[in-house]
Amino acid sequence: MTAGIHCGCLLILCLTAIPHSQAAQNCLDRQHIMTVVLQMEKLLKGQEIRFTEGLRIMKTKLAALQTSVSKSPAAEPYTVTCPSLEAPQYGRKFGSKYFVDHEVHFTCNPGYQLVGPSTRVCQENGIWTGANPVCKDISECSSNPCQNGGTCSEGVNHYRCSCPQNWSGSHCQHQVLTAPPEWSVMNDPAFSRKPRCAKIDQTQHCSCDAGFHMSGTSDNSICQDVNECEVYKLDGAPRLCMHACVNIPGSYRCSCPAGYKILGDGRSCEDIDECLALQHNCTRGTTCINTGESFQCVNPECPKAHGNVSYVKTSPFQCERNPCPMDSRSCHLAPKTVSFHYLSLPSNLKTPLTLFRMATAAAPGRPGPDSLRFGIVGGNSKGQFVMQRSDRQTGELILVQSLYGPQIIEVDMDMSEYLDRTFQAKHVSKVTVFVSPNEF
Ligand SMILES: [Ca+2]
Ligand SMILES: [Ca+2]
Numbered sequence: 001m002t003a004g005i006h007c008g009c010l011l012i013l014c015l016t017a018i019p020h021s022q023a024a025q026n027c028l029d030r031q032h033i034m035t036v037v038l039q040m041e042k043l044l045k046g047q048e049i050r051f052t053e054g055l056r057i058m059k060t061k062l063a064a065l066q067t068s069v070s071k072s073p074a075a076e077p078y079t080v081t082c083p084s085l086e087a088p089q090y091g092r093k094f095g096s097k098y099f100v101d102h103e104v105h106f107t108c109n110p111g112y113q114l115v116g117p118s119t120r121v122c123q124e125n126g127i128w129t130g131a132n133p134v135c136k137d138i139s140e141c142s143s144n145p146c147q148n149g150g151t152c153s154e155g156v157n158h159y160r161c162s163c164p165q166n167w168s169g170s171h172c173q174h175q176v177l178t179a180p181p182e183w184s185v186m187n188d189p190a191f192s193r194k195p196r197c198a199k200i201d202q203t204q205h206c207s208c209d210a211g212f213h214m215s216g217t218s219d220n221s222i223c224q225d226v227n228e229c230e231v232y233k234l235d236g237a238p239r240l241c242m243h244a245c246v247n248i249p250g251s252y253r254c255s256c257p258a259g260y261k262i263l264g265d266g267r268s269c270e271d272i273d274e275c276l277a278l279q280h281n282c283t284r285g286t287t288c289i290n291t292g293e294s295f296q297c298v299n300p301e302c303p304k305a306h307g308n309v310s311y312v313k314t315s316p317f318q319c320e321r322n323p324c325p326m327d328s329r330s331c332h333l334a335p336k337t338v339s340f341h342y343l344s345l346p347s348n349l350k351t352p353l354t355l356f357r358m359a360t361a362a363a364p365g366r367p368g369p370d371s372l373r374f375g376i377v378g379g380n381s382k383g384q385f386v387m388q389r390s391d392r393q394t395g396e397l398i399l400v401q402s403l404y405g406p407q408i409i410e411v412d413m414d415m416s417e418y419l420d421r422t423f424q425a426k427h428v429s430k431v432t433v434f435v436s437p438n439e440f
Pocket of ligand 2: 259271273274290293294295
């Protein structure tokens, strides 16, 4: 269009530039101008055609543009979206809008672990941030929780260690023989030792001295004293000590009560015979009697004289009646001899048990009695003893109930002699039983 206007102006200039007076002068000049005008007209015509063609093309393009615009969904503005996302296998997806700046979140089912981003954001370019996450089975064993060669087995939300021989615990952390038992001495440094450890084939091997057992974990083991006294208190175990057991680090020892000594076997107790060892303080005139735990100083007295009956001491443990007047029956019926006997017994003896025998003997030159009668005639016993005849000339004092010390029991026995059914004489034995509090 601009070219056309430019050409029109050029034509007018040409025409006005020619004066009328000179036109007549030269017909050739006129001819020349006409040629130019024709050429100009031709040029203009060409310009017009091209201009018209350009307009037509432009109109067509505008019409096509108008058609395309009118056919598109003009109601909604143009928006960018991201492609839809799927929930991961064994997991869930939260969020269903896929426009710019919207977020989608991901989680996994129990027992599974999310690998990848938990959130993806739709970007302006229609692409999600990050990559799609996946839910992976949580490997409980991945941290190698089983120690000492244990085998880890996966479960849902847990694992289990299968321990090799001699190891136990949820992580195979205890040596089977050394898991701390109830009777181990804990929390006392004097009863603990460090184990001796050595590495063999990448594995730590530790051991304890005799009398100690290992406890704790394999990484942090300690040797604890075995309380032998407690171990042997368990049912069915042999008794370790006759009396008391004293636990010591790495071992034990037996102790005995005062008045007893320990024997060579290290466990048995024996009463100290203070009388034999001259460890007593009995005064002159008294006699030392050894008892369990201690001793007694005794000086038995003869029965007091009454009426025409009187006694004389013929030995430290024997009294004899003085001769009776011929006509005194009561004197003849009184015990002819009174003897004293002392027994030391432990507690809880098994019964029945014969403790004492009483016998008669024929004196030289005169016949012995042909019949004997025995009985318990005094003392403080309460049915624990019986007296019975064991043979023609002997009676026995039998313990029929267990005794428990400390206590002193006196039993007075008598033995009556008969000849031809006629009473001859009576003898009394006074037995004093010292019962020790111990059963040994
Ligand atoms: Ca011990
Ligand atoms: Ca003693």
